[in-house]
Amino acid sequence: MTVPFIKMHGLGNDFVVLDARTMPIPAMRPIVARRLADRRTGIGFDQLVLLEPSDSHAFRMRIFNSDGSEVGACGNAARAVALLHGEPAIIETGGGPISLEALEGGARVDMGQPRFDWDTVPLAYPMDTFAMPVGWVEDSCTLENPMAINVGNPHVVFLVDDADAVPLGAIGPQIEHDSLFPERINVNVISLAGPDHLRLRVWERGAGLTQACGTGACASAIAAIRRGLVRSPVRVTLPGGDLQIAWSPGSTIMMSGPAAESYRGSFIWDDYTTGAEG
Known part of the structure; x- marks a missing residue:
């Protein structure tokens, strides 16, 4: 299976974007993300961004770090996706819905409200999060x-x-x-x-x-x-x-800044999944 990708970056924080909104892509696994992230034998990135259909918002954005772990939000990736999408949208993320709008050479993103309670950060036990005594x-x-x-x-x-x-x-x-x-x-x-x-x-x-x-x-x-x-x-x-x-x-938090597309390409999915476990 040949999978197209878009390489993008926000201030040098670089991403590989896979668009599964119209083209089915197999389930992402941590080891596949790690292999794709390798800058010598893969494509190379700080984060992989997977765009998927959403039942409640314009689309869903999932983010995988270079170590394969999935995270809830990425501001630079959101600006890159806003530039790629081209139109104002409210999208679903693991950290909650965010709104984004493309600007000339970048984007503005409403990142939602911050959370300060110890159990929403989260911390392992109660602590003053304003000035942690550690x-x-x-x-x-x-x-x-x-x-x-x-x-x-x-x-x-x-x-x-x-x-x-x-x-x-x-x-x-x-x-x-x-x-x-x-x-x-x-x-x-x-x-x-x-x-x-x-x-x-x-x-x-x-x-x-x-x-x-x-x-x-x-x-x-x-x-x-x-x-x-x-x-x-x-x-x-x-x-x-x-x-x-x-x-x-x-x-809510408003973030504005640049983003850019670097290049487009494709890879063979099986090249990064053969023998993969986890």
């Missing part, structure tokens, strides 16, 4: 007292003096897999760059260091706004570029 140490770097937020998937946000100086590749996996987080966690480190400007780096659960993370930008802007550090809308600068996040307490 910390992690890697060599001479200490990350402590983060804010925990669910914006379709779970995040912790640490305020640091210099986001670029944090050894996130070393300490990120330690936090991601901590038993405090039963569904693992995305790890964000932010530093202030102005009254409405943040610098951000993200360790994404199941994908590692990426050039950009849309939900991470949302969580980080919300954390900084709630602590009175910045005002909305917030410019969030990631290694791959800038996103604009607008939010106020009680409202």
Whole structure:
């Protein structure tokens, strides 16, 4: 079976999009996603995006990380899909419905309302999510007292003096897999760059260091706004570029930023499923 794909990216966070809305595609399994994600023997991506029919919304978007795990939301992928779809739509995701609209060179996405309760992040046990009384140490770097937020998937946000100086590749996996987080966690480190400007780096659960993370930008802007550090809308600068996040307490999260199609191609499904288990 030959399966067409579309390679896209949002600020360098790259995706393979499979469109199963009109063409049946076999059930996605973690090992198949991992094989397709391999940048040497597969196509290569941070996330795989599977578009499917929906009974309640325009269509359904499912997201698989490069390690094969399925997640509820991905802001950069949502912008890419908005650009691909071309028309305003409300779509179904594992993190809840979101609305999206293509713009010139990108998209605006309403990511819904953030969740702050410990059991909706979720955490393993009750804790103040505004300033969690926990910390992690890697060599001479200490990350402590983060804010925990669910914006379709779970995040912790640490305020640091210099986001670029944090050894996130070393300490990120330690936090991601901590038993405090039963569904693992995305790890964000932010530093202030102005009254409405943040610098951000993200360790994404199941994908590692990426050039950009849309939900991470949302969580980080919300954390900084709630602590009175910045005002909305917030410019969030990631290694791959800038996103604009607008939010106020009680409202939904509006994310705007670029997305682009890289190329189109196809692969033989059986090449990535032969001998696959799980």
